[in-house]
Structure formats: C-alpha cells, structure tokens
Amino acid sequence: MLLDERKRNILKAVVDDYIATAEPVGSKALVNRYHFNVSSATIRNEMAELEDQGYLEQPHTSAGRIPSDKGYRAYVDSLLQIEDLTAAEEEKIRVVMRNSLDELTGMIRRASTLLSEKTGYTSLALSPKLNHSHLQQIKMLMIEPGRALVVVVLSAGVVKDRLARVPEVLDAAQLAQIAAAIEEGLSGMKLDDITLVTVATAARNIRLPENLLNQVMYEAYVAIKQADNLEVYMEGSHKLLSYPEFQDVHKAREYLDILNRDGIIAGYMTELKEPSILIEDDEDSDPDDHAETSPARPRASYVVRIGQEIMLEGLTDCSFVTTTYKMGDVVAGRIGVIGPRRMAYGKVISNISFIKQILNEEIRRLTTGEDRMEVHQK
Amino acid sequence: MLLDERKRNILKAVVDDYIATAEPVGSKALVNRYHFNVSSATIRNEMAELEDQGYLEQPHTSAGRIPSDKGYRAYVDSLLQIEDLTAAEEEKIRVVMRNSLDELTGMIRRASTLLSEKTGYTSLALSPKLNHSHLQQIKMLMIEPGRALVVVVLSAGVVKDRLARVPEVLDAAQLAQIAAAIEEGLSGMKLDDITLVTVATAARNIRLPENLLNQVMYEAYVAIKQADNLEVYMEGSHKLLSYPEFQDVHKAREYLDILNRDGIIAGYMTELKEPSILIEDDEDSDPDDHAETSPARPRASYVVRIGQEIMLEGLTDCSFVTTTYKMGDVVAGRIGVIGPRRMAYGKVISNISFIKQILNEEIRRLTTGEDRMEVHQK
DNA sequence: ATTAGCACTCTAAGCTCGAGAGTGCTAATG
DNA sequence: CATTAGCACTCTCGAGCTTAGAGTGCTAAT
Structure with missing residues (x-):
C-alpha cells in the first residue's frame, strides 16, 4: 500500500x-x-x-x-512539507492580533479576517463555547423606566450584555439589589449549571411582589444563557469566485448559498472532531490509518477535510482546514478556512497554525490578565 | 419632450x-x-x-x-404604478419587525434582512447617526482589576458599550464615582458637543492622581464618541448571482468585491441626498425636471439611482433604491436595496416604503417608550 | 396615420475540422 | 528487468462556416 x-x-x-x-x-x-x-x-x-x-x-x-480525494489526502498527510511563515509575515499577524480591543469576540473575528486575507480563501470561525465558564458578575442598569441593560461577566473575562424589559415600577436601586442577590447566589457557578430554579433560589430573599421578581429573574436568566450563544463569523466568502473551479456561476451560487444558509456551517463546525493530523499535544487523539509523523518543530494540530470527506452536499469540490482555539485548558471554538479542493494546503496550514497559536496566546493574555498595563497609543 | x-x-x-x-x-x-x-x-x-x-x-x-438609463428613469418617475403590499405581506413584515428585541441596531438589521428577503436583492442599511442624540447616562463597571465596561446610554434609548483598560489601582467604587461625575457633568449634552475638554471639566473635582484620571476620562470619551460609529449592514449579497446579468463570473466578482470593500458603500450611502421622487412630507425637497405627481395614498419618499447615476465605478449595471429612517424628527440613517438595473422597481419600492414606515413606527415606539408593558412570550 | 410586405442584418447554435496535448502500448535497449 | 523511444490513438478545444430565426427599417398601399 x-x-x-x-x-x-x-x-x-x-x-x-x-x-x-x-x-x-x-x-x-x-x-x-x-x-x-x-x-x-x-x-x-x-x-x-x-x-x-x-x-x-x-x-x-x-x-x-x-x-483524487485520496491523492490529496496522501499529499496532506505525508507528502506536504509545511514551511514556516517568514518573520515578516509572523510579525504582521502578531501586530494585527495585538491590536484587538481586549475583547474576545473581536480577537476571534480578527483572527478570522486575517486568515482569509493571508490565504485568499473564505475563513470561518466559531464563537467560543462558554458553557464551562463561570459566572462572575451580573449587573442590571436601568436605562429608563421599564428597560434595563443586563450585563453578564464570565470567568474568562468575557462580557455580554442584553437589553431587557423590566416592570416599570422598579427603580434603579431595586434592580441593582436584585442583580446583587443573583450575583451573590450564582457567582462562581458554571453556565451549564445555572437554571431558572437556581436563579430563583438566589433571589428568594428579595422582598418584592412575586410577579415583578419573576419577570426580572427571567430576564437575568435569559441574559446569562444567551452569553453562550453560538455564532459564526465568515470572511471573504466571495473570494472563491476568483478560482477557476467556480467559474460556473451556478456552482458559485450554490456554494455561496450553502455558506449563507443559517446554521449549516455552525452545525458542521461544531461537530467536527477528530483531527486527521495531529502533531502537538493539545487535542484528543484519534490516530487515523494515514497518520504519519515527521515535521521539524511542534505545530498546532488541525483537521483537514477533503472533498467527499466534508459530507456536506454541495461542498464536495471544497476542502476545509480548521483548527481549534482554547480558553484556559479547554477547547473553546474552531477557526478555519474553506476553499477549493485544489487548495494551497501548505500555505493554509502554516497560516492557520500560526494564527491559532497567536490567538491562543492572546486569549491567555486576555483571560489571565497578564500584561495588563500597556502603553496608551495615541 | x-x-x-x-x-x-x-x-x-x-x-x-x-x-x-x-x-x-x-x-x-x-x-x-x-x-x-x-x-x-x-x-x-x-x-x-x-x-x-x-x-x-x-x-x-x-x-x-x-x-436605457433614461428609459428606466422615466419609468420610475412617472410610468410605474406601485401597488400596495397585500394585507398578508404587510402583516408578515409587522410581525417580524415587532419581534425585534427592543434594540435599535437589531431592528435596523432586521428591516434590512426583511428587505432582502422580500425583494430578492441585496439590502443595505446604515446604522443610525446619533450625533444629535444626547448623552443620558454613562456607567463604568469594573470587570476585573484593570478592565472596565463603559456603558453609554443615549437619549434615544440607545445603549452602547465598550471594554476599556483602566489603571489597575482603581477600585469599582472609584470608577463608579468618576463615571457619576462625568454623567453629572455631561448628561443632556449632544454627542457632537462632547469633547475631551468637556469630559475633563466634568471630572475636575475628583480627587485622584491626574494620570489615572486622565486615562479613565480618555476611555470614557472614546466610549462616548464610539457610540456614533457608522456601520453598514448588508444582507443577501450573493442573491445577485441568480440574475442573468451577473452570469459572467468576472462581473459578479467585481460586484461583490465592491460591495465588500470597506467604506465604499458606507460613504456612498452617507452622501446620497436628494430624492428623485418625493411624495410624502418628510424629506428636504428637490423637485426634479421629471417630477410628476399622482399616486393614490401618501407614500414614503425614496431615492432611486439608476445605472450611471450611481457614479460608482463597477456598479453601472446596478440600481439603488434607498430611503431614510428617522429617530424623533431627524433623519438618522438609510436603508435600501441594490440590484440589477433591470430591477422590479414596483415591488422594491412598495416593500421599501412599507418597511420604512414600520421601522419608523417601531423606532418611535422604542425611543418614546410607548407600549412599554408587553406580554412576556415564554 | 397606419399597415402589410419584404429585403436586410445580426446573433446564437450547431457543425466540421484540424491542431495539439496526452495517453497506452510495443519493441528496443543497457 | 526497469527504462525508454516511438508511434498510433483518443479526446478536447477553438476557429471557421452555415443556417434558422428574430427583429428591424423602409416602401408603397390604404
């Protein structure tokens, strides 16, 4: 063989x-x-x-x-030599990533944009799964009678907020009090473990009419749960039109349709699991038959799906290259590229590996609060 | 003639x-x-x-x-009869728009999505220009030492927030105090009138080392200014590929490139002014030579730009139909459609007119706080 | 002013044909 | 026995040609 x-x-x-x-x-x-x-x-x-x-x-x-798919597979698994990025390229990526506004979502988006720019293909990123994060704070700010902003702060330093309707009779102080009680009761809990019941328990000592309280609790609960909404960021979806395999408008349209159809890509990326190549330490292993070792320096693991392997109708002429990023020690999300099967795998993989690495670093910096005091530019 | x-x-x-x-x-x-x-x-x-x-x-x-362009122009200006939407269509739009989460941005996005769906073309929307809004509240929430969330509430009930770095030595109380001082000093001011100086003046009585204070003030200032960031929402940009005039991939790609190129569309839409047809009361008039009166019931005014009139290289085979939406009495932003010159103007105009109307109503509802208590759907 | 009729024009689709690229096979070679 | 030169064969692609059909503009008749 x-x-x-x-x-x-x-x-x-x-x-x-x-x-x-x-x-x-x-x-x-x-x-x-x-x-x-x-x-x-x-x-x-x-x-x-x-x-x-x-x-x-x-x-x-x-x-x-x-x-054939098998040919590409062999190529990716064992023939391809992946050159490192040049120092200049690495520097550019570093600079752009550093520039992120201290905000997780922004960072991931930026990584995605960068990936699309550097590779010339369509980039995809999944927002981080936060269900293992812990609730740290929940605040409710009165915007005007009847409307409040619920701010949820998670352990990772992630901040989400949501506008909510609240009973008009409540004033800012009461609202703050309720929020404080909920925070007191729930702070430190995993997002997964928070239910309407735990929220209610936290707020049980507040002395307010039950229906008022219920409404507020419900909004708090929704805001907390919503902090973990799955989102997909896509960049450069039109870049594919440049490649000869998509010169057929029908194909191109089908392709764009699928990418834009709600949920398809999100679902797909969520379910992607076993890496076809893994080289580093950080992924749940699943040694494939075509596993092969070799490259010089440790490199982030990634998943490559070629043609039919994608198992998504309409994308059989494409390839996916994705990898994961982490928050703390747990895999939080996925970032990758989709392009023609005839993809510049080497370039894509080296870019994706490096961007992943920097993204992980930046997330660590963000969530552990290292490097906190920085010079103020401008 | x-x-x-x-x-x-x-x-x-x-x-x-x-x-x-x-x-x-x-x-x-x-x-x-x-x-x-x-x-x-x-x-x-x-x-x-x-x-x-x-x-x-x-x-x-x-x-x-x-x-020709002139032919379309005559058609749009005086030949076209615009039928109203059916009751069912109107109802659908109403329902979707009602569903917006009490949030201005969400509403506009939704209007845009709706527009694209109903017309089958690419929809565009400009985020509202808020420079005439007044600052109502500014809060600073400590997320963790060194990081804070700045929440800005504007007169229109619009809420924006931004993560900021602050000196680590500050505690939550101090931060809140600074925010309170700034709010005290600036609340009620137009966004346009707020400068770094006015912020500093507002905070002049705080007793903290100047460099700390400066940093926080700067962040507050940035957060306030950023509340008025211009954004463009685009939906259905790939829909154009269905139309025969974009069967040429080159053209299609050029088209998508332009739409995705940063700032072009934003700049263009910002500068669009005189409506070519105006029928209602609400727009600064500019009677054209081809002005013509007629239609049955008052209808929102809109701007139509056909082919060359667009004056954007690469979009000469397209037409724009846009209209404005208001916050209070002032034009806040623009929403519209871009499609082939051979556009179903009647359908587009009736949809855009109606959606504009509903959007305006909903914004009014939102900003005046009417209809505040609503049934809580699950 | 309108119209029937007709010659004319142009495109789009189908067709043939040859060039060129690439193959597989065979027989020769070291 | 692996390698290779040589050659017949196959298939695509583009150029050039042809034809059907749609639509026009003009003229002469009503």
Missing part, C-alpha cells in the same frame, strides 16, 4: 502542479518542470499505476491527471 | 417586459402580450422614435429594444 519514493515524488509533483495551475498535469510537463532522472514514458507508467491505486484521476483519456 | 400617451404605454410595456424576462423586447412580442390596437409596424415606428429620444437602446441591429 505504501508508495515507493518515486511514486511519492510524482504524486507530490502532480498535486503541487495542479494546485498551482488548476490544469491537468501531463507526464511531459512533469519531466520539464521537475528533474526526475527518467523519461516521460516512465512517469507515464508510474502515473498509470497511481491512477490504478486511486490517487489520481483523468478528466478524460488523453488529458493529464488530477489528484 | 413629454411623451404622448401611446409612447408612454409602449415604454412602460418595454420596461415591464424587460424586467420580467431580461431579454430584449421586440415589436411583435409587445403586440402579442399587450393589446395595443395597432400593428407591430406602428409599434416599430414608435420604438424607433423612443430610441431617438434616448429612452431605449438596441444591443445590436435586429434585436429587440432594452431600456
């Missing part, structure tokens, strides 16, 4: 070439562009065998070969 | 047909589909004249005619 050295080289060359040109690759082209010390006939024989084994395909007799 | 009855009918028929089919309209097709009591030859003569006068164009000899 394992390919010998030369086949591997040829496969790699075919994939590289095809990624670069989007044109089927022929034996002569290979001989010209790379220095195999054999003739095109030999290459032809090898390519025929690679096709038999399912790594390559022919669009039609007498066109060159293009990689 | 004014067209006689028959020419007007023919022009209208051509535009209607072309909007419906995207195919050049021939004289025979017209005679078949509409009951002009004349032969196709007569129609031909009339069409030739309409072409001479610049209302119609021929893609090439011996194709039918298509409307």
Whole structure:
C-alpha cells in the first residue's frame, strides 16, 4: 500500500502542479518542470499505476491527471512539507492580533479576517463555547423606566450584555439589589449549571411582589444563557469566485448559498472532531490509518477535510482546514478556512497554525490578565 | 419632450417586459402580450422614435429594444404604478419587525434582512447617526482589576458599550464615582458637543492622581464618541448571482468585491441626498425636471439611482433604491436595496416604503417608550 | 396615420475540422 | 528487468462556416 519514493515524488509533483495551475498535469510537463532522472514514458507508467491505486484521476483519456480525494489526502498527510511563515509575515499577524480591543469576540473575528486575507480563501470561525465558564458578575442598569441593560461577566473575562424589559415600577436601586442577590447566589457557578430554579433560589430573599421578581429573574436568566450563544463569523466568502473551479456561476451560487444558509456551517463546525493530523499535544487523539509523523518543530494540530470527506452536499469540490482555539485548558471554538479542493494546503496550514497559536496566546493574555498595563497609543 | 400617451404605454410595456424576462423586447412580442390596437409596424415606428429620444437602446441591429438609463428613469418617475403590499405581506413584515428585541441596531438589521428577503436583492442599511442624540447616562463597571465596561446610554434609548483598560489601582467604587461625575457633568449634552475638554471639566473635582484620571476620562470619551460609529449592514449579497446579468463570473466578482470593500458603500450611502421622487412630507425637497405627481395614498419618499447615476465605478449595471429612517424628527440613517438595473422597481419600492414606515413606527415606539408593558412570550 | 410586405442584418447554435496535448502500448535497449 | 523511444490513438478545444430565426427599417398601399 505504501508508495515507493518515486511514486511519492510524482504524486507530490502532480498535486503541487495542479494546485498551482488548476490544469491537468501531463507526464511531459512533469519531466520539464521537475528533474526526475527518467523519461516521460516512465512517469507515464508510474502515473498509470497511481491512477490504478486511486490517487489520481483523468478528466478524460488523453488529458493529464488530477489528484483524487485520496491523492490529496496522501499529499496532506505525508507528502506536504509545511514551511514556516517568514518573520515578516509572523510579525504582521502578531501586530494585527495585538491590536484587538481586549475583547474576545473581536480577537476571534480578527483572527478570522486575517486568515482569509493571508490565504485568499473564505475563513470561518466559531464563537467560543462558554458553557464551562463561570459566572462572575451580573449587573442590571436601568436605562429608563421599564428597560434595563443586563450585563453578564464570565470567568474568562468575557462580557455580554442584553437589553431587557423590566416592570416599570422598579427603580434603579431595586434592580441593582436584585442583580446583587443573583450575583451573590450564582457567582462562581458554571453556565451549564445555572437554571431558572437556581436563579430563583438566589433571589428568594428579595422582598418584592412575586410577579415583578419573576419577570426580572427571567430576564437575568435569559441574559446569562444567551452569553453562550453560538455564532459564526465568515470572511471573504466571495473570494472563491476568483478560482477557476467556480467559474460556473451556478456552482458559485450554490456554494455561496450553502455558506449563507443559517446554521449549516455552525452545525458542521461544531461537530467536527477528530483531527486527521495531529502533531502537538493539545487535542484528543484519534490516530487515523494515514497518520504519519515527521515535521521539524511542534505545530498546532488541525483537521483537514477533503472533498467527499466534508459530507456536506454541495461542498464536495471544497476542502476545509480548521483548527481549534482554547480558553484556559479547554477547547473553546474552531477557526478555519474553506476553499477549493485544489487548495494551497501548505500555505493554509502554516497560516492557520500560526494564527491559532497567536490567538491562543492572546486569549491567555486576555483571560489571565497578564500584561495588563500597556502603553496608551495615541 | 413629454411623451404622448401611446409612447408612454409602449415604454412602460418595454420596461415591464424587460424586467420580467431580461431579454430584449421586440415589436411583435409587445403586440402579442399587450393589446395595443395597432400593428407591430406602428409599434416599430414608435420604438424607433423612443430610441431617438434616448429612452431605449438596441444591443445590436435586429434585436429587440432594452431600456436605457433614461428609459428606466422615466419609468420610475412617472410610468410605474406601485401597488400596495397585500394585507398578508404587510402583516408578515409587522410581525417580524415587532419581534425585534427592543434594540435599535437589531431592528435596523432586521428591516434590512426583511428587505432582502422580500425583494430578492441585496439590502443595505446604515446604522443610525446619533450625533444629535444626547448623552443620558454613562456607567463604568469594573470587570476585573484593570478592565472596565463603559456603558453609554443615549437619549434615544440607545445603549452602547465598550471594554476599556483602566489603571489597575482603581477600585469599582472609584470608577463608579468618576463615571457619576462625568454623567453629572455631561448628561443632556449632544454627542457632537462632547469633547475631551468637556469630559475633563466634568471630572475636575475628583480627587485622584491626574494620570489615572486622565486615562479613565480618555476611555470614557472614546466610549462616548464610539457610540456614533457608522456601520453598514448588508444582507443577501450573493442573491445577485441568480440574475442573468451577473452570469459572467468576472462581473459578479467585481460586484461583490465592491460591495465588500470597506467604506465604499458606507460613504456612498452617507452622501446620497436628494430624492428623485418625493411624495410624502418628510424629506428636504428637490423637485426634479421629471417630477410628476399622482399616486393614490401618501407614500414614503425614496431615492432611486439608476445605472450611471450611481457614479460608482463597477456598479453601472446596478440600481439603488434607498430611503431614510428617522429617530424623533431627524433623519438618522438609510436603508435600501441594490440590484440589477433591470430591477422590479414596483415591488422594491412598495416593500421599501412599507418597511420604512414600520421601522419608523417601531423606532418611535422604542425611543418614546410607548407600549412599554408587553406580554412576556415564554 | 397606419399597415402589410419584404429585403436586410445580426446573433446564437450547431457543425466540421484540424491542431495539439496526452495517453497506452510495443519493441528496443543497457 | 526497469527504462525508454516511438508511434498510433483518443479526446478536447477553438476557429471557421452555415443556417434558422428574430427583429428591424423602409416602401408603397390604404
């Protein structure tokens, strides 16, 4: 099953070439562009065998070969060498990420934007799952009679807020008092463990008519629960139109439709699990048959899904490359790229790995409050 | 210059047909589909004249005619009859808009989404310009040492917030005290009139080391100013790919590129001024040469920009239809649609007019606090 | 003023054809 | 026995040609 050295080289060359040109690759082209010390006939024989084994395909007799899903898979798993970003590129990413306004969501968005810019594909990011975070504060600010702003602060330093209607008869002090009671009772609890009942228990000693209290408690409860809303950030969805495989408007439209259809991508990314390659320490392992070791320096793990592997109707000509980011020690969300199957995997992976790394660092900085005092720019 | 009855009918028929089919309209097709009591030859003569006068164009000899910008303009200004929405449609819009979470931004977004859904084109909305709003409250909540949430409440009931770094030595009470002083000093002021100096003046009596105070004041100032950040909401930008005029991927890509390029649309919409048609009372008038009166019931005014009139490179095959929404008595922002020049103007205008109306009502409800106590749905 | 009729024009679709790229196979080679 | 030169074969793609059809403008008749 394992390919010998030369086949591997040829496969790699075919994939590289095809990624670069989007044109089927022929034996002569290979001989010209790379220095195999054999003739095109030999290459032809090898390519025929690679096709038999399912790594390559022919669009039609007498066109060159293009990689199959299996070919890409082999390429990504063991042929691809991933170069590190240049110092300049790394610096640029660092600078942009540093610039984030001390805000988790903003950081993730920014990472996503950056990813799209650097790779030229569509980037996707999932907002962090906060259900393991602890409630730290809950405040209620009276905006005007009947309307209040509920501010929820989570352990990670994450702040969410929500406008709520409250009974008009309540004044600011009463509202603050209720919030204080709830905070007192719930602070330190995991988001997961907070229910309407626990909220009610926390507020049981407040002396106010029950229906008033209930309404406020309900709003507090909703605000808390809502802090963990799943969101998807997408950037550069139109970039795909530049690539020859989406020159067909129908295809392009279908593609954009799917990406914009509510919930599809969110659901998909949430369910992505086992990394197909893992190299670092930080992911729940799931050694695949095609697992292979090698690269020089430790690198963040990532999940690659190629073509049919995506299992989403309409995206079979695409590939996903995603990775996770962490808050504290727990995986909080996912960030990645979707693009044509013929994706510049090397570039994407090195960018995604580095951006992930910086994102993790920045989140750590944010949530542990390191590096707190900073120079005030402007 | 004014067209006689028959020419007007023919022009209208051509535009209607072309909007419906995207195919050049021939004289025979017209005679078949509409009951002009004349032969196709007569129609031909009339069409030739309409072409001479610049209302119609021929893609090439011996194709039918298509409307020119001028033709569309005449159509929109005086030929188009705008039917009201059906009761069911109106109801649907009302229901969706009611559902907004008491939040201005959410409302506008929702209006925009609705607009895109109902028309099938790309919708655009500008966040409200709040520089004439008054500051009502400013609060600072300590999130953790060194980080605070600044909450700004404006006269319109609009709430904005922003995470800020503050000196670590400050405690929650001190922070609240500073905020209170600033609120005391600035409350009631127009956003426009607030400067770093006025903030400083408001906080002058606080007894804290100057550099600490300065930092906090600066953050407060930024938070206040940022409350009026201009934003653009866009929905359904990919819908254009369905229309035959964007079957060319190049064009489609260019189009999407422009829409996604930062600031272009925002700038454009901000500068849109004189309505080309105005029927209601609420807009600064600018009677055009092609102004014409008529429609049955008062209807919100709107701006239509057709093709070249848009004056944005790359969007010359498009049309804009936008209108404004108000907060109190002042125009706060703009909401609209961009689509192919061959746009279903009637449908778009009736939808946009109605949605504008409901949006204005809802904003009024929100900002005046009418209808405050509502049933709590689950 | 309107219209029937007709010659004319132009596009779009279908067709053929040849060039070119690439293959697989065979037979020769070291 | 792996490699390779050579060649016949296959398939696509684009150019050029042709034709059907739609639509026009003009003229002469009503």
